[in-house]
Amino acid sequence: MSEAGGNVEHGLSGESSPDVAPREYTVASGDWQELPDVVEGGEMVINMGPQHPSTHGVLRMVLTLDGEMVLSNEPVIGYLHTGIEKNTEVRPWVQGVTFVTRMDYLSPLFNELAYCMAVEKLLGVTDEVPERAQTLRVILTELNRVSSHMVWIATGGMELGSTTAMIFGFRERETILDIFEFVSGLRMNHAFIRPGGLAADVPHDFELRVRQVIAELRDRVGEIETLLSENPIWVERNKGVGIMDAETCLSYGVTGPVLRSTGVAHDLRKAQPYCGIEQFDFDVPVTDTADAYGRYLIRIQEVYESLKIVEQALDALPGGPVMIEDQKIAWPAQLALGPDGIGNAKEYISRIMGQSMEALIHHFKIVTEGFTVPPGQVYVPVESPRGELGYHVTSNGSNKPYRVHVRDPSFIHIGALPPLSRGLQVADIIVAVASVDPVMGGVDR
Numbered sequence: 001m002s003e004a005g006g007n008v009e010h011g012l013s014g015e016s017s018p019d020v021a022p023r024e025y026t027v028a029s030g031d032w033q034e035l036p037d038v039v040e041g042g043e044m045v046i047n048m049g050p051q052h053p054s055t056h057g058v059l060r061m062v063l064t065l066d067g068e069m070v071l072s073n074e075p076v077i078g079y080l081h082t083g084i085e086k087n088t089e090v091r092p093w094v095q096g097v098t099f100v101t102r103m104d105y106l107s108p109l110f111n112e113l114a115y116c117m118a119v120e121k122l123l124g125v126t127d128e129v130p131e132r133a134q135t136l137r138v139i140l141t142e143l144n145r146v147s148s149h150m151v152w153i154a155t156g157g158m159e160l161g162s163t164t165a166m167i168f169g170f171r172e173r174e175t176i177l178d179i180f181e182f183v184s185g186l187r188m189n190h191a192f193i194r195p196g197g198l199a200a201d202v203p204h205d206f207e208l209r210v211r212q213v214i215a216e217l218r219d220r221v222g223e224i225e226t227l228l229s230e231n232p233i234w235v236e237r238n239k240g241v242g243i244m245d246a247e248t249c250l251s252y253g254v255t256g257p258v259l260r261s262t263g264v265a266h267d268l269r270k271a272q273p274y275c276g277i278e279q280f281d282f283d284v285p286v287t288d289t290a291d292a293y294g295r296y297l298i299r300i301q302e303v304y305e306s307l308k309i310v311e312q313a314l315d316a317l318p319g320g321p322v323m324i325e326d327q328k329i330a331w332p333a334q335l336a337l338g339p340d341g342i343g344n345a346k347e348y349i350s351r352i353m354g355q356s357m358e359a360l361i362h363h364f365k366i367v368t369e370g371f372t373v374p375p376g377q378v379y380v381p382v383e384s385p386r387g388e389l390g391y392h393v394t395s396n397g398s399n400k401p402y403r404v405h406v407r408d409p410s411f412i413h414i415g416a417l418p419p420l421s422r423g424l425q426v427a428d429i430i431v432a433v434a435s436v437d438p439v440m441g442g443v444d445r
Contacts, residue, residue: 043071048429050079057440059433061417063426070429073421075414080444088404092370093119094331096401098191100391104408104442105188106151109144110384112193113137115404117274118380118393119195122373125324133197133322134275139210139313140183140192141275141382142306146217147176148385148437149299153224156296156434160237168224175213182209194331196324207314214307221303228296238293242432244420245290252416256387256409257302258436260286261294268383280312292435299437302385329371332363370399377403386410386437408442 049060058079064072084103088096100115101108120126150173157165177187183202184190192199228234244254246262259266267284269277285301287294323330332348353360373395381390387409394403413436420432 042066048426050076057438057443059414059438059440059443061421061429061433063421063429065426068425068427070421070424070426073418073429075417077411077414077440077443080440082441082445084445085404085406089401092368092399093373093401094194094370096404097194098189100404100406101189101191102441103406103445104384104386104389104410104439106148106439107144107385107389108189109141109193110382110389111406112191113141113275114380114382114384114389114391115393116193116195117382118378118391119373121378121380122376122393122395123195123329124374125196125326125329128324128326129197130321130324131276132201132318132320135313135317136198136202136322137193137275138277138280139310139317140180142309142313143176143179143210143213145306145385146303147173149303150176152299152385152434152437153228153296156431157228157234159430159434160234162228162234165224165228168220168227172217172220172224175216179206179210179213182206194323196326196329196331198322199331201322207317210310210314214311217307218304221300225300229300235293237428237431238291238296238435239289240291240293241424241428242292242295242420242435243290244416248416248419252419253412254387254416254436255412256383256385257295257298258413258416259387260284260298261288262290263288268381268388272381274382277309279316280309282306282309292431295435295437327362330366332366372397372399373401381407384409386413386439386442406442406445408445410436410438410440410442411445414438414443 044065046063046065047060048063050058060076060079062074062076063070082102084099087099091099096115096119097112100111103111117126120129150169152169154166154169154173157163157169180190181187183206184192184199186192244258244262246259246264248254249259249262249264255266263286265284265286268274269282270284282305283301285298285305287297289297375395375397377392377394379390379392381388383389388407389409390407392403392405392407393401396402416436417433420436421429424432
């Protein structure tokens with residue numbers, strides 16, 4: 001597709017039968033419509049996309065086919081490019097949260113958490129983050145894991161013609177988004193986790209509402225299992241599709257449910273615990289099928305395990321502040337939910353506007369200029385719904401990051417589509433791509 005000022009070439013190697021010499025095809029912006037439909041040996045090159053085949057965004061795949069069989073799959077990305085990483089480098093540290101939350105927009109709280117943990121590690125204040133804030137981070141991210149898996153079930157079901165699965169998945173997700181809106185004022189892209197803690201404490205009846213949602217979700221996820229787990233159409237379309245063994249996963253850097261479907265029980269919540277999650281009892285679901293059906297089973301079980309973690313975290317939730325004590329770092333967390341959304345509490349506004357000029361000056365400077373971070377670089381990973389989400393953050397000692405680079409699992413998994421797709425039928429490409437659950441906002445960041 002032609003775009004102003006762009007002519008980016010993508011190399012594409014056309015595989016062919018053994019008795020035909022291999023040929024090279026170059027797909028460039030604006031010329032893919034002239035790509036020959038049929039090549040020597042009876043093979044055919046077609047475009048799947050740019051569109052939205054189970055990818056929560058826009059992806060293009062150039063398929064080389066022998067009849068209905070896929071010989072090669074060359075993914076082409078960049079249609080959803082946002083430049084978020086570079087944007088964080090020209091904003092104060094705290095403002096970066098507002099950008100990173102928009103990368104993988106189905107699990108925004110994981111992006112906020114990993115970024116803030118990296119900033120805290122650079123500042124050397126990881127152990128000073130209040131325990132209440134850490135426990136609330138666990139609760140919110142595990143609820144986010146459930147909502148993300150519900151979208152996967154909804155969209156995966158819809159792609160295979162199950163509108164009931166779509167309705168059920170989005171219905172369950174809504175109950176969690178209601179909690180997020182209740183806490184942060186926003187359904188998505190919350191910017192609620194901040195360096196040093198949280199933007200504000202949760203409302204007083206937060207625990208009651210979350211426990212009600214947990215009880216509701218357990219029953220409703222059971223309905224999804226009843227609908228799909230032994231459904232002959234669902235089983236037939238998913239079993240044996242998109243097989244990728246452990247060795248291939250590890251060689252491509254694939255993590256999360258896709259890796260665990262090969263029998264490898266790798267989960268950063270166990271391997272490199274964070275936010276005190278090691279104090280809670282939960283299992284890491286695995287299967288040995290290495291296919292799309294096994295990934296479905298894992299995600300269903302992960303929902304139950306996340307709900308178990310949330311319950312334990314609510315039981316252990318301590319009192320106290322939700323922001324670090326150091327006022328040179330602490331974001332003003334005296335916020336409240338009002339009729340027009342979230343804003344500063346009236347008592348806080350009265351103090352900084354009418355009682356303390358110094359407090360007003362400090363508020364102005366911490367919000368507009370932020371704080372400086374000592375020079376250094378760190379890498380901090382968390383276990384997102386899609387796998388290892390890591391932030392490599394570099395500081396040069398100023399009030400802005402020098403470099404923010406994200407290891408987004410969706411980007412890694414898109415790179416593994418060629419081996420995942422080889423030998424499949426065209427119709428099964430949708431299932432295979434959906435089974436790795438890529439979100440293009442994270443791929444094209």
